[in-house]
Amino acid sequence: MPKPLTFGQFLRESRESKVATDRGFSLRKVAERVGIEPSYLSKIERDEQPPPGEAVIRQLAVELSEDPDVLLALAGKVSSDLLATIRSRPRLFADLIRQLKSMPDHAVLRLVREVRDGSW
Amino acid sequence: MPKPLTFGQFLRESRESKVATDRGFSLRKVAERVGIEPSYLSKIERDEQPPPGEAVIRQLAVELSEDPDVLLALAGKVSSDLLATIRSRPRLFADLIRQLKSMPDHAVLRLVREVRDGSW
DNA sequence: GCATGTGTGTAGTAGTTACTACACACTCAC
DNA sequence: GTGAGTGTGTAGTAACTACTACACACATGC
Known part of the structure; x- marks a missing residue:
């Protein structure tokens, strides 16, 4: 690398x-x-x-x-728009980010794609 | 409220x-x-x-x-540990957070739980 | 050989952040 | 009526952030 x-x-x-x-x-x-x-x-x-x-x-x-x-x-x-998003729902995003901290890239990526492709 | x-x-x-x-x-x-x-x-x-x-x-x-x-x-x-996590993989977390910005709480919460409960 | 363009050195600054130190005025207990 | 505890007012500051302004030395083209 x-x-x-x-x-x-x-x-x-x-x-x-x-x-x-x-x-x-x-x-x-x-x-x-x-x-x-x-x-x-x-x-x-x-x-x-x-x-x-x-x-x-x-x-x-x-x-x-x-x-x-x-x-x-x-x-x-960190981009100020991301900060604003986190601040708007601090507990939610804090939990999520801490959960994902140790996840490998591909797992997080899968999440991103699933959300984007609207299975939500 | x-x-x-x-x-x-x-x-x-x-x-x-x-x-x-x-x-x-x-x-x-x-x-x-x-x-x-x-x-x-x-x-x-x-x-x-x-x-x-x-x-x-x-x-x-x-x-x-x-x-x-x-x-x-x-x-x-925003908590400095969250900032550090985002900075460690900026594209990944930036994408994710921007995707989730407009999602309702319950959808994000579901994500948090799924990750936590180890379907990953 | 001079103009034009290149990167760099030195000096300074206005605004913000994150506080301390100390004095003052009031209330209440006893 | 004084001592202990309460909140607040005033003044100041060291360190950091995010830059500007200008001068200098070197190279290169024509």
């Missing part, structure tokens, strides 16, 4: 893989599209600064075509 | 219902057991200050025999 990257390492690798074939993915260009200072992005990619806020992470996900939830997780965060 | 209380109102009502029969539940006594300043708890109960951190909320839950997840939710937070 691939060794787990830090948030910054992940960003840098994602961006550098794209800049190889598209000059629009220089650190400065990406920073501009995302709406942050280049020096800030530079420090983030080198893990010299802690990851940015959720809004900036989401913009980065869009620009780099990465999964926002994965990026947020690497940043030590 | 009972109108939704704020974090502070909930705390105050919980504590006052107990102080009626047990003098050990004065604001000062509870604050001392929890390990915070009485004036701080006073402001929290009147929603003059934002809710405290997770550790203090957990202590309050213990002292007042309330559900920590409910208290955390009222405080606008």
Whole structure:
């Protein structure tokens, strides 16, 4: 399995893989599209600064075509819409998540599919 | 249904219902057991200050025999162990939670029970 | 050889979080 | 009438979050 990257390492690798074939993915260009200072992005990619806020992470996900939830997780965060859902029925979701914590992926996936395919 | 209380109102009502029969539940006594300043708890109960951190909320839950997840939710937070679980498999849990967001309680509860009762 | 673009270094900051410390005013028991 | 206990008011703060602004050094194209 691939060794787990830090948030910054992940960003840098994602961006550098794209800049190889598209000059629009220089650190400065990406920073501009995302709406942050280049020096800030530079420090983030080198893990010299802690990851940015959720809004900036989401913009980065869009620009780099990465999964926002994965990026947020690497940043030590959880999407605010998920938090709101949990908070709306805390006992229910707390129980469910704790039950599923030790379940293998395929079991959880089966649940997701069953719910989605409307046997409910 | 009972109108939704704020974090502070909930705390105050919980504590006052107990102080009626047990003098050990004065604001000062509870604050001392929890390990915070009485004036701080006073402001929290009147929603003059934002809710405290997770550790203090957990202590309050213990002292007042309330559900920590409910208290955390009222405080606008989610238990850090749940966050860690979600972050460990972000795509999986993000999908699941978004699927379940609009499901009625009883459907989610059925899931919880099925998982717990080991049809997995 | 100069403009343009690249990443990075240094310095600073406004806002939020999570509290402490101490003084004050009131009530009630005895 | 004073001592113990009650809640509250005022003031302050250390640490963290989430950034900006600007200057610097290097490379590369033309």
